[in-house]
Each structure stands twice: as structure tokens, then as C-alpha cells.
Amino acid sequence: GQVRPFLRWNIASFFCISAGSLLALLAPLVLKWLIDVVLPSRRIGLLISAVGLIFLCHQGRAVLTSLGSYLTVLAAQRLALDMRSRLLRHLDTLSPDYHEGSPVGASMYPLKEPIDEISYFGSDLLPAILRTFIATVFTLGTMLILNARMTLAVLPLIPLFLVARKHFRDRLENDSDTVQQNQVAWNSFLQEHLSSIVAVQLLRQERRQERTAFRLLGTSVRSLNRLFRTGVSFTFYTSLTIGVALSAVIGYGGWSVLTGAMTVGGLVAFYT
Helix, strand or coil, rough: CCHHHHHHHHHHHHHHHHHHHHHHHHHHHHHHHHHHHHHHCCCCCHHHHHHHHHHHHHHHHHHHHHHHHHHHHHHHHHHCCCHHHHHHHHHHHCCCHHHHCCCHHHHHHCHHHHHHHHHHHHHHHHHHHHHHHHHHHHHHHHHHHCCHHHHHHHHHHHHHHHHHHHHHHHHHHHHHHHHHHHHHHHHHHHHHHCCCHHHHHHHHCCCHHHHHHHHHHHHHHHHHHHHHHHHHHHHHHHHHHHHHHHHHHHHHHHHHCCCCCCCCHHHHHHCC
16 A cells, blocks of 8 residues: 555566566577577678677666666665655654653664664565566576477476575574664664763763673674674575576586587576
């Protein structure tokens, strides 16, 4: 419901980025034509055409992707502005008892980074789902056209990737929640400390406040480190899956080229 007023920008972003993805898939096919047909024929006219097509694919993808990203950010900013206005209006309606019992830092924190993250996610959610679906269908279709056997050889690696992604996604979610909770606690402490620093000095409570700050910062650092380690582990297992797939493509594809079952251009296009 909150995204609906900005849906036209999301749809435009989806079409721009999807068109850019299709141009990215067209480039390997042009490369295959260049290697298998143009270069052996030694025809300058065809070479110029191939170079022009590759340039158009590359530049067209850059332009369309940039335009789509701009539209997504624009929708996210408008959504963030709307959410902040409504949240501030809601805070103004809450009772004095609520405000007296709630730290200022805890009330301020949702108005900052969390809304930016939510608005960007909300604006990009539907386009991202559609882009992923279309990119998957067209990529697999192109791979099947180029070489069905090689495509079937690497498809079993997809479930392995999805299992690893599910495992690390749950860990990343838990670690991210912990990081946000620790940031809320630190922001609340910092707001209260800075607003009452004169009273802290008069009561000679500087050391106690410093110990509390050190404890909160230490907890925040540890949670950030845990989140970073989880992200590194996810990257490692993801790259391992991709590395195995690429090695299988090069090995099987190279053997197919040696036996004459596949052209060099076909192997280069499939790998790309």
C-alpha cells in the first residue's frame, strides 16, 4: 500500500533494467558470431558490424541500467520522505507519558537509517523479483540454445547454491537484527549522555559513563564483526559454487571443442 503511489517509477525501472539485462545476453551471441563467422571470413564489413553491435550492447546496457537505478532511488527517496513525515506525525500524537518513558535516541533512530533501508527495499522489491525471474528464464534459454548438454551439466549446482544461500540468509538476518539493537542502545545512551553532560560532571559520574560507553561500543563492535564474518563466509561458499561451475564449463567445453562437438565461439559465448 505504501509503494503503490510510486508504482509507475518501479515499473519503468523494471523495464529499463530488464532491457539492459537482455542486451547483456545479446553480447555473448554477437561474440560467438564474431569468432565463428566474421573472423574466419576476413570481411571488414562484418567486423565493423560486430564491433558496432558489441558497443551498442555494452553502452545500451550501461545507459538503461543507470536509468533504471535512478528511477529506483527516486522512488525510494519519495517513499522515505512520506514515511518520515507520517512517523513524525505519529510521534506528535503520542502521550507525554510515552515520551517521558522513552529515550530520545530510541525515538530518533527509526527516523534515520532504518527508513532509508526500508524505503529502498520496498521500492526495489517488485522490480527485483521480476528482473530475477526474467533474467533467469532468458539466461537459461540462451544457455540451452548454445549447448544443452553443458547447461544440464551445471544445473545441479543451482540447488547447492540455494541451500547455502538459505543457510547464510538466516544467519545474516539474525546478525543484522543484533547489530541494529546494539546501535539503538548506543544512540540512546549517547543522546542521554550529551543532553545531561553538565549533571554528569557535577555528580562526578564521568568514569561510570565512560565504562558504560565502552561496554556498549564493545558489544556493537563484536556484533558488527560477527555480521562481517558471516558475510565473508557467504561470499566464500558462493564463489566456490561459481568457481566449480566455471571450471566445469571450461573443462567440458574445452573437451567438446577438441572433439569438434562445439565451436570456440560457442564456448566463449557460453562461458560469458
